Amino acid sequence: MSSFSRARLFMxxxxxVFVSYVKAELLRSKGFFLGLISMSAWLAILMLPMTLFxxxxxxxxxxxxxxxxxxxxxxxxxxxxxxWGWELRDSLFRGVLENVIVSGSSIxxxxxxxxxxxxSWLMLSLGxxxxxxxxxxxxxxxxxxxxxxxxxxxxxxxxxxxxxxMILGSTLISSGTSGAVVEFxxxxxxxxxxxxTPLANLPPSxxxxxxxxxxxxxxxxxxxxxxxxxxxxxxxVMLVASVLYPTAFLAFGYxxxxxxxxxxxxxxxxxxxxx
Amino acid sequence: MNVLPLIKSEMLLVYGELLRxxxxxxxxxxxxxxxxxxxxxVGSSVGSLENFxxxxxVNPFLFFIAASFNFLAILGIVDDVLWxxxxxxxxxxxxxxxxxTTPWFLRLLIIPIPRLVLTIILGFTSLVPLFTxxxxxxxxxxxxxxxxxxxxxxxxxxxFAIFLACSVSMLMxxxxxxxNIVRPLxxxxxxxxxxxxxxxxxxxxxxxxxxxxxxxxxxxxTLVGGGTPEVLTVLTMxxxxxxxxxxxxxxxxxxxxxxxxxxxxEGVKT
Numbered sequence: 001m002s003s004f005s006r007a008r009l010f011m012x013x014x015x016x017v018f019v020s021y022v023k024a025e026l027l028r029s030k031g032f033f034l035g036l037i038s039m040s041a042w043l044a045i046l047m048l049p050m051t052l053f054x055x056x057x058x059x060x061x062x063x064x065x066x067x068x069x070x071x072x073x074x075x076x077x078x079x080x081x082x083x084w085g086w087e088l089r090d091s092l093f094r095g096v097l098e099n100v101i102v103s104g105s106s107i108x109x110x111x112x113x114x115x116x117x118x119x120s121w122l123m124l125s126l127g128x129x130x131x132x133x134x135x136x137x138x139x140x141x142x143x144x145x146x147x148x149x150x151x152x153x154x155x156x157x158x159x160x161x162x163x164x165x166m167i168l169g170s171t172l173i174s175s176g177t178s179g180a181v182v183e184f185x186x187x188x189x190x191x192x193x194x195x196x197t198p199l200a201n202l203p204p205s206x207x208x209x210x211x212x213x214x215x216x217x218x219x220x221x222x223x224x225x226x227x228x229x230x231x232x233x234x235x236x237v238m239l240v241a242s243v244l245y246p247t248a249f250l251a252f253g254y255x256x257x258x259x260x261x262x263x264x265x266x267x268x269x270x271x272x273x274x275x
Numbered sequence: 276m277n278v279l280p281l282i283k284s285e286m287l288l289v290y291g292e293l294l295r296x297x298x299x300x301x302x303x304x305x306x307x308x309x310x311x312x313x314x315x316x317v318g319s320s321v322g323s324l325e326n327f328x329x330x331x332x333v334n335p336f337l338f339f340i341a342a343s344f345n346f347l348a349i350l351g352i353v354d355d356v357l358w359x360x361x362x363x364x365x366x367x368x369x370x371x372x373x374x375x376t377t378p379w380f381l382r383l384l385i386i387p388i389p390r391l392v393l394t395i396i397l398g399f400t401s402l403v404p405l406f407t408x409x410x411x412x413x414x415x416x417x418x419x420x421x422x423x424x425x426x427x428x429x430x431x432x433x434x435f436a437i438f439l440a441c442s443v444s445m446l447m448x449x450x451x452x453x454x455n456i457v458r459p460l461x462x463x464x465x466x467x468x469x470x471x472x473x474x475x476x477x478x479x480x481x482x483x484x485x486x487x488x489x490x491x492x493x494x495x496x497t498l499v500g501g502g503t504p505e506v507l508t509v510l511t512m513x514x515x516x517x518x519x520x521x522x523x524x525x526x527x528x529x530x531x532x533x534x535x536x537x538x539x540x541e542g543v544k545t
Contacts, residue, residue: 034452041459048469049314049339052330053322066321187309197320 010112013105017113036121040128043071044136051137060138068140069228070196071129073157073219075122077195080161081186083118084111085168092173107261111165145227152242153221159246160214163253170260195219198229207232214249217242278385281377286389293393303351303393307343307401314339314468331470333498337414339468340405341498345425345491346467348394350458352387352429353436357458359383360444360534361451369543373535380531383437391426398422421494428465428490431516434523435486441530445537465491486519 047067054063087110091097100107133140144150168185190196194210199220202210210216211232221242223229231238293300315335318327327335355362359382363369372379402421406414439457447453464482466474471482471492482488493512496505 034450034456038452038455038459041456041463045459045463045468046310046314046317048463049342050318050321052469052473053318053324053327053335055322055326058322063321067317070317070320187313191313191316196317201320 010106010109013109014112017109018116021114021117036124036128039125040132043129044132047071047132047136054137061141064133064137065140065142065226066228067137068126068129068133068142069223069226072126073195073222074190075125075129076157076161077164077190077215078186079118079122080165081168081189083114083121084162084165085172087114088169089172097173101265111162111169142226144225146225149221149239150225152239153218153225156221156242156246157218159250160218163246163250164215166253166257170257174260174264189215193219198223199232200229214245217245278381281382281385282388285385289389290392303347304397304400306347307340307397310343310346311336311339331499333495334409336405337409338498340401341421341494342468344397344401344421345428345494346462348397348422348425349429349432349465349467349487350462351393351397352390352426353432354458355390356383356386356433356436357440357454358451359386360440361454364444364543369538373538373543379535380437380528383440383527383531384433387430387433391429394426394429395422398425417497420497424490424494424497427513427516428487428494431486431490431520434520434527437527438523438530441527441534445530445534461485464488466495467491470495483515484519486516486523489513489516489519 050067051063054060088097088107091100091110097107097110100110130140192206192209193213193215194202194207195215199207199210199216217238220229220231221238224231224238233241315324318335324335327338331338360369363372372382375382398418398421402418403415406418406421408414410417439461440454443450443453443457463469464478464485465488466482471479471488474482489512493509493516496508496512
C-alpha cells in the first residue's frame with residue numbers, strides 16, 4: 001500500500017472516530033453539553049473561595065485574568081489526561097482497543113479523531129470559565145502583548161500535552177493502572193510543573209523542579225505573552241527551550257508509546273479494574 | 276423490622292470494597308490535601324493568605340483542610356445514596372431491590388451509616404495532623420469536634436439526598452450526567468468552600484433549606500471561635516439542621532414510593 005493510500009485510510013478511520021463521538025456524545029446523550037454545565041458547577045466550587053484571597057486594592061480584572069489563565073492551563077492538562085490518555089484505557093476497558101489493534105488500524109486514529117471534539121470542548125469550557133469569572137469577579141482582560149510568542153506558547157503547549165497523553169495512555173494500557181492514580185496525577189501535575197502559577201511566584205526549589213519539566217516553558221511563554229508575568233530565564237533561552245524541549249518530549253513520547261504497544265502485543269492485555 | 280442485618284450487610288459491602296480498591300482509598304485520603312493545596316496555591320498567586328485571613332477570620336490552611344474534609348466526608352456519606360437508583364438501574368439489580376421484602380426507602384436510609392467510618396479515617400489523616408500542628412492539643416480537640424460535626428452533616432443530609440435522587444430519577448430518568456450537575460450545586464449551597472454569609476441573599480435563602488448547611492456553618496463558627504462557639508448559636512444551628520432533616524423525611528419517603536410505583540407501572544428498562 002502506498003503512503004498516500006495509508007494516509008487516506010488513516011484519515012478515514014479518524015473521521016469515523018470523530019463522527020461516532022459526535023453522534024454518541026453530542027446528539028444521542030447530550031453528554032457534551034450536560035458535561036459542560038456540570039464542569040462549570042464544579043469550577044464554581046473551586047473558583048469562589050479563590051476570590052477570598054484578593055487584595056481589595058488590586059484591580060479585579062487583573063485577578064480574574066490570572067485565574068482565567070491558570071484555569072485554562074489546568075483544563076488543557078485535564079483534556080489531555082482524560083480525552084486522550086484516559087480514552088485509550090477506557091477503550092481497552094470497553095473492548096474497543098483490541099478491535100482497533102486487530103483491524104490493523106493505527107491506535108493514533110483514536111487520538112486524531114478526538115482532537116476536534118477536544119478542541120471544541122476546551123473552547124466552550126473556557127467560554128464558561130470566562131463567563132463565570134465575569135460574574136463572580138470581573139471580566140478577564142485578555143490582551144495579547146506579543147502575538148508571535150503567544151502562538152509559539154500555544155503550539156508548544158499542544159505538543160507537550162500530546163506527548164504527555166501518549167506517555168500516560170500507553171502506560172495505562174500496558175499496566176492497567178486505575179483511574180484513582182490518573183486522577184491524582186491530573187491534580188498534581190499542573191501544580192508541580194508551574195502550569196497554574198507564574199514561575200516567579202514559586203518557591204526556588206519548586207521553580208527548579210518545574211523548569212526540569214517540559215510543561216513549565218509553554219505555560220510561562222503564554223503568561224508572558226499576555227503581559228501577566230516576567231520570565232525567570234532570558235527570553236532567548238526560553239524560546240529555544242520552548243521549541244527544543246517539547247519536540248524532544250514528543251519524540252520520547254512516541255518511542256515510549258511504540259515500546260509499550262509492543263509490550264502489550266507480546267504480553268497480552270492486562271486486567272484492568274473497574275475504575 | 277430488624278435493621279441490624281441490613282446495616283451489617285451494607286458494612287460488609289462497603290469495607291470489602293474499601294480493602295479491595297486500596298488505590299481509591301489512597302486517593303480519598305489524599306484529596307483533602309490536594310484540594311487545599313490547589314486552592315491555596317492558586318488563591319495566593321492572585322492575592323495573599325493575609326487577605327483571606329482578614330476577610331474570613333480563619334487561618335486559610337485550617338479553613339481549607341476543614342472545608343475539604345467536610346466536602347469529602349459529606350460526599351462520602353451521601354454520594355452512594357444519590358447514585359443508588361442509577362447504579363441499581365445500570366447494573367440490573369433494580370428489579371431485585373423492588374421485589375425485595377425490605378422497603379427501598381429503608382435500604383437507602385441505612386447507606387450512610389457504614390460510611391461514617393470513612394469520615395473518621397479521613398478526619399484522622401487530614402484534620403488531626405494539621406490542626407495539631409497549628410494549634411497543639413486544642414487543635415486536636417477541635418479536629419475531633421469537626422469530625423463529629425461532619426458525621427452529623429452527612430447523616431442529616433441523607434433524607435434530602437434520597438428526596439433529590441428519587442425526584443431527579445422520577446422526573447428526568449436515571450441520568451448520571453444530570454446528577455453530576457445537581458451534586459456540585461448542592462455542595463456550593465452547603466457553603467463548604469464559600470461561607471454562606473458571603474453568598475448573595477437569594478442563594479443564601481436556598482442554602483438555609485439544606486439541613487447540613489447549618490452544620491457546615493457551625494463548623495465555620497467553631498473555626499472562627501477557636502473551637503468554642505456560643506452555646507445558643509450551637510443549639511440554634513443543630514436544631515435547624517435536625518428539624519429540616521426530619522421535615523425532609525416524609526418527602527423522601529414519598530419520592531421513593533413514587534419512583535417505586537413508576538418502576539412497577541412502567542417496568543425497569545434494561
